[in-house]
Amino acid sequence: MAFLEVSGIYKQRDDGHVLRNISFSLGQFQKIAIAGETGSGKSTLLKAIAGLNQPDAGEIFFEGVRVLGAGEKLVAGHPAIAYLSQHFELPKSLRIEQVLHYASKLSDDDAQRLYDVCQITHLLGRKTDQLSGGERQRVALAKLLITSPKLLLMDEPFSNLDMAHKTTLKAVVDDIGHRLGISCMLVSHDPDDTLPWADSIIVIRDGEIVQQGSPHEVYHAPINEYVAALFGKYFILTPSLAKAFGHASDEGRFVRPEEFQVSREGRLGQPGVVSAVHYFGSHYELDVAVAGQLLTVRGKDPFAKGENVFILFTSQDAVI
Numbered sequence: 001m002a003f004l005e006v007s008g009i010y011k012q013r014d015d016g017h018v019l020r021n022i023s024f025s026l027g028q029f030q031k032i033a034i035a036g037e038t039g040s041g042k043s044t045l046l047k048a049i050a051g052l053n054q055p056d057a058g059e060i061f062f063e064g065v066r067v068l069g070a071g072e073k074l075v076a077g078h079p080a081i082a083y084l085s086q087h088f089e090l091p092k093s094l095r096i097e098q099v100l101h102y103a104s105k106l107s108d109d110d111a112q113r114l115y116d117v118c119q120i121t122h123l124l125g126r127k128t129d130q131l132s133g134g135e136r137q138r139v140a141l142a143k144l145l146i147t148s149p150k151l152l153l154m155d156e157p158f159s160n161l162d163m164a165h166k167t168t169l170k171a172v173v174d175d176i177g178h179r180l181g182i183s184c185m186l187v188s189h190d191p192d193d194t195l196p197w198a199d200s201i202i203v204i205r206d207g208e209i210v211q212q213g214s215p216h217e218v219y220h221a222p223i224n225e226y227v228a229a230l231f232g233k234y235f236i237l238t239p240s241l242a243k244a245f246g247h248a249s250d251e252g253r254f255v256r257p258e259e260f261q262v263s264r265e266g267r268l269g270q271p272g273v274v275s276a277v278h279y280f281g282s283h284y285e286l287d288v289a290v291a292g293q294l295l296t297v298r299g300k301d302p303f304a305k306g307e308n309v310f311i312l313f314t315s316q317d318a319v320i
């Protein structure tokens with residue numbers, strides 16, 4: 001049996017099913033991300049895995065033992081599964097080292113390694129109300145990890161953080177897997193969080209899994225427009241565009257802006273006219289009218305609105 005086995009989970013609320021027949025497994029040290037639009041059931045699923053709510057049907061096995069739901073235990077939760085909520089609280093008016101010391105199941109050396117991984121060693125003498133949002137997140141993570149869980153579930157850990165704190169927390173989350181050997185699941189609707197991190201991504205819509213695959217699969221071979229849109233800009237290669245670009249076999253495929261090259265010289269490309277230019281720091285995104293359709297493409301150079309350009313379809317491998 002897998003490290004974590006989720007089998008046929010249903011959860012109903014007053015206005016209908018929040019989770020419907022959710023099944024998947026997670027291997028030890030594997031990283032799974034759950035993506036889906038707001039209200040699709042991501043948090044409810046994570047809480048079910050942590051034993052913090054009561055599914056109406058289905059079973060969750062962790063290391064071969066069934067995880068009891070919140071209705072089956074006096075104190076909800078599982079000792080080896082840590083859940084970092086979107087709305088975590090830290091005890092007030094205590095120093096960080098006190099908060100962590102009370103919860104610790106680790107030796108002093110292991111605790112110090114954990115503080116280093118979480119990048120909070122310099123914060124230990126501060127009180128919990130003397131932290132920025134990003135520092136609070138890292139302390140909350142350390143407070144969970146110091147109980148020595150085997151599985152860490154993180155619910156939107158990067159939301160509401162500025163870029164610098166987000167980058168630090170991402171490095172911490174990476175290190176948790178590598179240096180502490182803890183298996184992780186992460187909920188996020190931001191592709192920048194999930195695509196570079198996960199081994200596998202589960203996409204949920206209205207409480208059901210609509211696709212599970214590698215980041216490359218869900219990005220380049222989404223099974224429908226819902227999945228395509230969750231991971232960035234896309235469009236569908238119409239028959240006329242596929243023909244114009246000499247890629248008839250790619251007709252109907254979801255394509256991404258970076259699958260095109262834009263240039264001022266175009267012996268090989270299709271002629272087009274730039275209708276809008278958006279600057280993103282590392283690149284420009286251009287809306288270009290080509291063969292009667294508006295495409296979004298990426299370019300390195302600052303093209304001007306109204307400029308005549310040529311578009312080459314480079315086509316990433318369609319994967320799988």
Ligand SMILES: Nc1ncnc2c1ncn2[C@@H]1O[C@H](COP(=O)(O)OP(=O)(O)OP(=O)(O)O)[C@@H](O)[C@H]1O
Pocket residue numbers: 013014018036037038039040041042043044045189
């Ligand atoms: N305690 C609750 N009581 C009643 N309905 C709830 C409760 N918790 C969640 N729901 C409903 O269940 C559905 C799924 O909620 P959930 O929080 O799991 O979604 P989510 O995908 O995590 O959303 P978000 O990305 O906004 O956090 C929503 O329609 C929500 O309103």
